[in-house]
Amino acid sequence: MSKIFTIAEGLQNLGALKTGGQGSVYKGMRMGPVYSAIKLIPTPIYVEDESDKNYRNFLNEVNKLQQVNTHSSPNVVKILSSGITDSGSFPYIEMEYIEGPELGELLLPPHQKVFTVKETLKVAEQLAAALAHCHQVDVKHGDVKSNNVKYNVQTANYVLLDFGLAIMSEEQRRTSIRHAGAIEFMAPEQHEGKMLLQTDIYSYGIILYELLAGQVPFPLEGGGDTARNTVMIGHLEKEIPDAMLLRKSNLENTFQADVLDKEMQVPHWLLELIGRCLQKNPLERYANGMELHQAVTVGILSAPQDFRLTENTLPNEDLQYAALYNETKEKNEKLEKELATLKPLALKAGIKYNKSTGGYYQENYIHASKTAFLGCVAACVLVIAFLVYNLATPRNNVVATLPTTPYKSPFEIANQQYKQGLLTAREDSIRIAKMQSAQQIKAAEKARKQNGKQKKKKKFFGIF
Structure with a gap:
């Protein structure tokens, strides 16, 4: 095959893959052979110097694209190289x-006009992941449409392609948009040459709408300026048509009744997500691809699926079950809110939940602070120590002795003997009392130790 023109040294041109207002895509081959896709930007650059505004903008945007590939994503095409063509001085980017x-x-035929719900969810997750990957490094694609998403037959993944508008200046985008063929996917602000992160979100919503309904909200009928203006006005001013009505009409003549009913059960969260993506005001959409991808992930992982659907999204035999499910769900949500309010009050009142019995009980303990409890213990110890000390300490009981006289009458002798007997009896009584006290203390200590081993430790004042 003869070359149409030279791309760059070592990069062979194998012919055009497709052409459009943003440029043409050619199949290339590097020495090896390694096949690639080359995106040519239609505006030539004659001075490869940073003093040239177009060349400077081109380098800045290419640097952003290179950041996209710092960490590869299975849903974003890899950027291999970029530069200026040897012939024609056209900027180009080379992709896998x-x-x-x-x-x-x-x-398109022979395929079905609409995607199944399962496959739509797969596209929703993978394309949202692709936008999140780009928006993390502040790269706006600017041309998200169904023809710029490919199904990789080797990996079974959907891959976002063609970053042509991403490397154009604002003036180039305005000129390109006026002649582009993808006006059906363009956000309202894009008709003024603006490109935001929310612009990609709007185009993402158009793709999901197309997969569910079988067509875009505002189809392009004809290639003239009048037809293009009609589509543009639709995006700027008109309401988005009901996707489920279009889906039902496109499914009725294709599937049997049981399959039709199943394929009409589109998750409500997905319809709401598409509706938010297609808001006219960019601020009312998801802020970026990261927020969008999080919403898709939460929706897919939500279980059970939300049955808050319309009559157009549920078969008739399931409407009664859906109403019952919604009513039960609302009651559960109300009870959970009440429980969250009452739980702190129950804990404060000493009401606790017993996992083994599955019931609630209230503690009958007197609650005191830890400081008060320790003070009571210290006071008890001091009282016991004082009692023990008094019992164990001998008393100095001095009995006065009678003066010695050379003569003692029988009365004096009897009196002396009586006093001596009293003294002896008192000493015996004290000695016996001390022995009994010591034995009682010893017995009490022994009993305390035995009780400590046999019985479990009990709460005291509700603290320990």
Whole structure:
């Protein structure tokens, strides 16, 4: 095959893959051979110097694209190289070549006009992951449409392609948009040449709408300026048509009744997500791809699926069950809110939950602070120590002796003997009392130790 023109040294041109207002895509081959896809930007750059505004903008945007590939994503095409062509001085970016059909081709015969719910959810998750990957490094794609998403037959993943508008200046985007063929996917602000992170979110919503409904909200009928203006006005001013009504009409002549009912059960969260993506005001959409991807992930992982659907999204035999499910769900949510309010009050009142019995009980202990408890213990110890000390300490009981006289009358002798007997009896009584006290203390200590071993430690004042 003869070359149409030279791309760059070592990069062979194998012919055009497709052409459009933003440029043309050619199949290339590096020495090896390694196949790639080359995106040519239609505005030439004659001075490769940073003093040239177009060349400077091109380098800045290419640097951003290179950041996208710092960490590879299975849902974003890899950027291999970039530069200026040897012939014509056209800026180009070289991307990996993805083998497989475009998403738009999968909606044409012999394929079905709409995607199944399962496959739509797969596209929703993977395309949201692709936008999150780009928006993390502040790269706006600017041309998200079904023809720029490919199904990789080798990995079974959907891959976002073609970063042509991402490397254009604002004036180039305005000129390109006026002649582009993807006006059906463009956000309202894009018609003024603006490109925001929310612009990609809007185009993402159009793709999901197309997969569910079988067509975009505002189809382009004809290639003239009048037809393009009609589509543009639709995005700027008109309400988005009901996707479920279009889906039902496109499914009725294709599937049997049981399959039709199943394929009409589109999750409500997905319809709400698409509705938010397609808001006219960019501030009312998801702020970026990261927020969008999080919403998709939460929706897919939510279980059971939300049955808050309309009559158009549920078969008739399931409407009664859906109403019952919604009513039960509302009651559960109300009870959970009441429980969250009452739980702190129950804990404060000493009401606790017994896991073994599954019931609630209230503690009958007197609650005191730890400081008060320790003070009571210290006071008890001091009282016991004082009593023990008094019992164990001998008393100095001095009995006065009678003066010695050379003569003692029988009366004096009897009196002396009586006093001596009293003294002896008192000493015996004290000695016996001390022995009994010591034995009682010893017995009490022994009993305390035995009780400590046999019985479990009990709470005291509700603290320990």
